[in-house]
Amino acid sequence: MKILVCISKTPDTTSKISFSADGKEFNSDGITFIMNPYDEWYALVRALELKEKLGGTVSAIHIGDASGDIIVRKALAIGADNAIRVDGNPTSALYTATQIYDHAKDNSYDMIFLGKETIDYNGSEVGGMLAGMLDLPYFSYVSHLESDGTKSTITRDIEGGVEIAEVEGPIVISAAKGLAEQRIPNMMGIMQSKRKPLDIVTPISVEEKVEVITHILPPAKKGVTLIDPDNMDELVRRLHEEAKVI
């Protein structure tokens, strides 16, 4: 099994969000960045479990500048065998997918794992783009995956349930909760990660098709209206007359 796991860097879930004065960019002052939880907890760990069962290698790839080396090393500490960092600025899903494609196209991976979305831009786009470029079947929001090396059985989360499919040959999947259990890197993993290979690659150029015009913060909530717990008729009245939702 030759597996590639795509890892991205996102602000910690509890971060307070703000933007540059012109609204074009995210303000990263004082922000702690983490590995995108879907990539770390589910995609990477399921990839490692399959490797442990079937043999092979797990490579991690990250598109971004040197500030991402911390998360790349973390992926190695959790158990990836080697890593690739494409030294570019991941400004769009197209940019990111193109760089991953450029690496993957000649490496004949059996499986490529991504997270179901990055928790910052909530795109859910990179995986499909990559699969489209590679002309491979794509399964998104995967919560279970079994494989014997050629044939895979895949459970996708769908509205109000799941759909289970079988497929043979190479695939691209995006990972959702349930696919695996988070692994905490141990001391030995952290020590070994320093000696594992990390290739730094120059990005290829991409003609951007989408541009950020501005970021807008939603208007602050006007504050809560407290209702007397003994007067639920009043709540119902307000939901009907004021909020008009019932």
Next chain:
Amino acid sequence: MSILIYIETVDNAINKGGLELATYGKKTAEIMGTECHALVIGTCSNIEKIQSFGLSKIHHCINDNLGYFDSLTYTQAITAAAQQCEAKTVIVRHSSIGKTLIGMLAAKMNAGSVSGVVSLPNIDGGFKVKKGVYSGKAIVEYMIKSDTKVLSMMGNTLQPEEVGGNTPIESISLDVSAPKSKVIEHKTVTGIVPLPEAELVVSAGRGMKGPENWGIIEDLAKVLGATTACSRPVADTGWRPHHEHVGQTGVAIRPNLYIAAGISGAIQHLAGVNNSKVIVVINKDPDAPFFKAADYGVVGDLFEVVPKLTEALKKFKAGI
């Protein structure tokens, strides 16, 4: 230069999300000064429903290779349909199928794409659309610069609007290869609106003390016609099924009304629910963080408040 919308069927029927997309497609076509075509794939028991949505044509494709969802064959089918009706803009729903397709369509059509759009495009100075980011904490406006475009529309972005008329339904033949994958099981809850599409949601958390107490939540949901949801620890401990878990790691929802009982309102929970139009929080702790994100709050014991609310709603529904 028309627009093509792909209207999914769920259990062989078009649902409300499909009707929303029909309206979104028609309005986008108006804004762009063009016409909107719809593609429906496979058996569909209510295709006539979208004939009165102001679309210019409905293309219905029945093809053995499209008997179940396969990412590559569906991508092939939609791109082929776009070619046949000379559409440069393709719009899908931001559903589990739409999220699978949007990137693939963008790659195959060489298109600029934005997923999960929450507004109609603004074409003043370029083609601009908005989407929510940072789990609803901000909105980004994007401009798509390329000629070909792919969008996925977030559910509940607008309400379906019938405009009358009788759009013709034509069968379309699309050249697609045999699917590489095979669906062996499709399991969905029946009889309720799935959470991502629900307009009314009643949710409960650890304040419920145990799964045996959920009767009051189900009663409330039943009176409202709402779908039930829960916080993550509740699903993790097996009190409730996983598909009910909302939040950062669970389902993201955007109902008109979200009622939360016995949920503290942790930031990761809010990430999945703060796009709700109206939030009602019931919590015995006046300092629970959720009150900050709520429109209406009830400070009190949920075991007393929830049944009272159910009674009040029953009276309201009965017109008393």
